[in-house]
Amino acid sequence: MALRGTMHAPSDVQSRNIPRAGNTGRLTRHAVKVSAVAATPTPARTPASTGSVKRAMTMTEKILANHSDNASVKPGDNIWARVDKLMTHDVCGPGTFGIFQKEFGPNAQVWDNERVVIIPDHYIFTSDARANRNVDILREMATKYNIKYFYDIMDRSNFRANPDYKGVCHVALAQEGHCKPGEVLFGTDSHTCNAGAFGQFATGVGNTDAGFILGTGKLLIKVPPTMRFIMDGEMPEYLLAKDLILQIIGEISVAGATYKAMEFAGSAIEGMNMDERMTICNMVVEAGGKNGVIAPDKTTFDYVQARTQEPFEAVYTDGAANFVADYKWDVSKLEPLVAAPHSPDNRKTARECSDVKIDRVYIGSCTGGKTEDFVSAAKLFYRAKRQVKVPTYLVPATQKVWADVYTLPVPGCDGKTAAEIFEEAGCVTPAAPSCAACLGGPRDTFARMNEPEVCVSTTNRNFPGRMGHKEGQIYLASPYTAAASALKGYVCDPREYM
């Protein structure tokens, strides 16, 4: 396919030529228990490829090279990539399997029934008959194709009665050990780029591409060039990962990274835990990016190894690798931000929006509904010791996050759990884990905006109608900013309560 992108010139702020001192080009083979080893077939080397010097590659290029028949790839190459994992959910799964059955025949089997992960999460707790039917279709498919990972839900009236059900797909993928450094993951959802936080190639595709992967385990893709974003310095106590990614998207615009990989580096990134790193990679698609990556390190390995015993092989950007753009920020100079209606790149400081009266606050989604997000919001509420002025909706992304909200003592809050702090602050009781109102959904979806209201949200998009009503106004923000805004009743810089 002739895939073309449009180059947007970066605005002239903080973008300067810096020496390409990336991570070392060392290939780190991480010591994990390996139960079986299969030698990968080595293709015969054509004369043209012998003796050639391997060119310096970025992490994204290396991962794709490793998954193709090429020793080395460069941006612009169209390659067939082997797929490690394919994820789908209730909105796109039925269509994906429909295409698979039609194209490969009713007797075909999926390429690998242990590499397909089916995660119902979008329209779960609704009376919409078609939405419910779609989960039933997924169950049918999981049974027919003997899919190992199907996180089913049958009792919608009580999410906790469903031991297999997880919740939001991208958070579940990470929590269930499906995200591993060096791997290739495709998902029928744009925020699949979330998993790039683990140093893997992860991106969203449509039903047809996914149907193709189901049958073949491969996909034809174009190698993206890489833009690098270095976030250096110590994170101020009022700043979170969400502020950094809003800073970047506001800088390069919603098409600034179209067809490109976004690589995040720097001491601020290195100091983040996996939840925060996921927040950054999650919104890569909001800049038009193909995928996001963060170099895996001990933080990554600890997280992954606690969740899976499967082996993996981390790869790193070569010191001499080329970037198509290079940005650098000193995070200590940054301020809490919002993306004002109606675009994720409509960047403003929270402070300059302090006159915007709001009607509600929403804390949830793959972007802002993880454990770290609720811990942050709870910390601010606890320090403020006040009640919220507007309805504040909380939707933990997964069952595990929900459990954390109710059991983990929030650091520095006298042993209180986030749930206790939220209750004392007057928030709405945390709801059943799912995507819920991030994307509107069926009319009876929890916290859906059915009136033209103003909402501060920790979600990922604020285009017209995103959370329901076409005239709704959504300010995207960090959990700190969302919590502060709930207390104030206006868009509010979290420093007011710190």
Add this chain to the structure above:
Amino acid sequence: MHLKFQRSAPALSRASRSSCVRIYAKVSKKEGEPRIIRGKCFVTRDNIDTDQIIPAEYLTLVPSKPDEYEKLGSYALIGLPDNLYPTRYVKNGVMKTEYPVIIGGQNFGCGSSREHAPVALGAAGAKVCVAESYARIFFRNCIATGEMYPCETSVRLCDTLATGTEVTVDIDNSILTDHSTGITYPLQEIGEAGPVIDAGGIFEYARSQGMIKTA
């Protein structure tokens, strides 16, 4: 899915009398036929995201089911704000559009990876979109599904044309003609994406090329 859904007597769209291309559910152009689409255009602006193309509440419709595929089409572009777009892409109570040509600005189709977006447009009767630039997943989905030609142009047509203007999009010669003025505008070549969409999508193309055995 789409191929099984072919009507027994292909009907000329009642929407556009002068349309040279029969309005099937997908492009599915016959070999040898020119890639020329004539009809009224519908003008949109920058950053038309997938929530505006097909709001999330309609995503319970499964595109591989023929009757739900049709329904998706009836909701195409229903998410556009009413104050900016007083004319609806698909009239209330009708299943198909009068506008086989969509004009866009930058970053058309940004947002979600949902294939429902190009599918809804194709199901409604869109044949071609002419925009300054596209979001990558949407562009890819147009080609994979064969629903619509995503043509690119460096001209800001969304500032020049108005909804309802009769145009001809000649994809083979990379020209768009505005019939109200006679002015022609250059398009970028559709390149290798063309034959894939002609065939009706990536699977159909692969089969026609002998790349995969017939299902």
